[in-house]
Amino acid sequence: MSNEITAVGLDIGTSKVRCVIGEPSPDGKLNILGSGEADSKGLRRGVVTAAEAVAESIRKAVTEAERVSGVEIDTATVNLSGEHFRGENKVGVVAVAGVDKEITQDDVDRATDSASALPLQPGWEIVDRLPQEYIVDGQDGIIEPIGMTGSRLEARVHVVISPSAGRQNLVKAISRADLDVEQTILEPLAAAESTLTDDDREYGCVVLNIGAEITGLTVFSRGAVKHMAVFPFGSTHFTTDLAAGLRVSIPQANKIKHDYGCVASFLLSDDERMETIEIMPVGRTESRGLSKELLCDIMQPRAVELLQHIAREVRSTEARIPSGVIMTGGGALTRGICEIAEQIFDAPTRIGFLENEYFTGLMDGVQSPDWAVAAGLAQYSMRSQIRGHKYGGTSPVRAVTDWMRGIRDKFR
Numbered sequence: 351m352s353n354e355i356t357a358v359g360l361d362i363g364t365s366k367v368r369c370v371i372g373e374p375s376p377d378g379k380l381n382i383l384g385s386g387e388a389d390s391k392g393l394r395r396g397v398v399t400a401a402e403a404v405a406e407s408i409r410k411a412v413t414e415a416e417r418v419s420g421v422e423i424d425t426a427t428v429n430l431s432g433e434h435f436r437g438e439n440k441v442g443v444v445a446v447a448g449v450d451k452e453i454t455q456d457d458v459d460r461a462t463d464s465a466s467a468l469p470l471q472p473g474w475e476i477v478d479r480l481p482q483e484y485i486v487d488g489q490d491g492i493i494e495p496i497g498m499t500g501s502r503l504e505a506r507v508h509v510v511i512s513p514s515a516g517r518q519n520l521v522k523a524i525s526r527a528d529l530d531v532e533q534t535i536l537e538p539l540a541a542a543e544s545t546l547t548d549d550d551r552e553y554g555c556v557v558l559n560i561g562a563e564i565t566g567l568t569v570f571s572r573g574a575v576k577h578m579a580v581f582p583f584g585s586t587h588f589t590t591d592l593a594a595g596l597r598v599s600i601p602q603a604n605k606i607k608h609d610y611g612c613v614a615s616f617l618l619s620d621d622e623r624m625e626t627i628e629i630m631p632v633g634r635t636e637s638r639g640l641s642k643e644l645l646c647d648i649m650q651p652r653a654v655e656l657l658q659h660i661a662r663e664v665r666s667t668e669a670r671i672p673s674g675v676i677m678t679g680g681g682a683l684t685r686g687i688c689e690i691a692e693q694i695f696d697a698p699t700r701i702g703f704l705e706n707e708y709f710t711g712l713m714d715g716v717q718s719p720d721w722a723v724a725a726g727l728a729q730y731s732m733r734s735q736i737r738g739h740k741y742g743g744t745s746p747v748r749a750v751t752d753w754m755r756g757i758r759d760k761f762r
């Protein structure tokens with residue numbers, strides 16, 4: 351079966367487009383065959399603003415991944431991104447229909463539909479409905495209600511809505527690059543997919559995907575998504591702060607951030623505080639020295655401000671997060687961000703690397719938090735194809751098993 355399936359994750363970000371190609375390994379992991387990355391053009395805060403430029407970036411990343419893997423692709427699972435997503439927890443209640451009161455998929459569908467019957471503004475759509483739990487005759491915490499007996503079925507669902515133009519323009523840009531979209535997955539979910547363990551989800555945790563211009567937040571509790579949000583800020587804020595504060599160009603500010611940036615002054619040794627780096631202010635002909643302490647003084651308050659804003663939102667959900675905060679995206683590579691987040695969230699904090707129990711193969715280039723989304727998308731791609739192959743028949747038993755697998759995947 352393995353060679354019938356080619357799993358492809360395509361992460362179209364504001365700063366980079368990344369593509370991961372893989373196949374199922376015999377032990378159920380995703381065997382990464384190749385990956386490719388290209389600078390991204392034509393997006394603003396995760397949303398397509400110039401389709402041809404985006405298509406060109408996609409072509410470059412895909413060509414590179416195809417070259418490394420030796421596999422040609424024509425379809426991909428893609429991230430859905432943007433700052434306008436809104437997630438709400440909803441409840442739908444229905445009476446179980448059958449005379450024997452055995453819950454069927456139809457009952458579950460009706461309960462989910464009832465939970466997601468939202469008044470939508472024109473041009474908005476529901477992009478995902480994430481089941482949290484089912485309650486049968488008052489018994490809560492049920493994950494697979496089909497086949498259970500009861501009279502009253504309640505579905506708790508996290509419903510995510512967004513303007514539909516974002517998804518439509520994304521699909522158009524991808525088709526310009528001669529690819530079909532296998533499925534679209536919310537970016538924060540894809541970041542969680544590749545980096546969390548089942549325990550993280552079950553005990554409760556927060557995933558922060560800090561990209562260039564947007565930051566995705568997902569709060570997990572009791573194995574399901576309790577809250578999701580996207581914030582219109584990311585690591586580019588540090589770059590623009592440095593450019594303004596030091597009077598340097600954006601590319602130079604970006605390089606300073608990458609090479610020397612730090613957002614936790616307590617990590618700097620006394621010697622390091624005094625060390626200086628040479629910078630070239632715009633319009634000057636002579637460089638000047640900048641101490642690493644001053645660099646940190648510019649970046650740290652911004653990191654604290656952004657993380658405090660997110661922490662307030664997490665607190666408002668009243669979720670318990672004993673598994674802590676997992677940070678993905680390129681912004682998670684900023685020196686000190688994990689340490690500062692640990693203080694602000696008052697929870698254990700770690701960088702989200704690809705979980706070894708889910709991945710194997712050519713992992714060298716992708717074992718980094720900025721590849722979490724592309725790798726998570728490839729995982730989604732693999733699992734949905736495996737379901738299609740195994741349970742593609744028409745028998746009702748298979749259909750139910752397939753549905754249950756789908757539910758389990760959604761809860762994962």
Ligand SMILES: Nc1ncnc2c1ncn2[C@@H]1O[C@H](COP(=O)(O)OP(=O)(O)OP(=O)(O)O)[C@@H](O)[C@H]1O
Binds near residue numbers: 564586
């Ligand atoms: N080593 C590093 N130190 C500091 N910042 C870094 C480092 N590596 C990457 N970044 C920053 O991370 C950001 C890119 O992150 P990422 O690739 O996750 O974003 P993206 O997916 O392209 O954008 P978005 O998710 O906002 O659409 C850039 O602002 C980049 O400067």
Ligand SMILES: [Mg+2]
Binds near residue numbers: 362364723
């Ligand atoms: Mg991103």
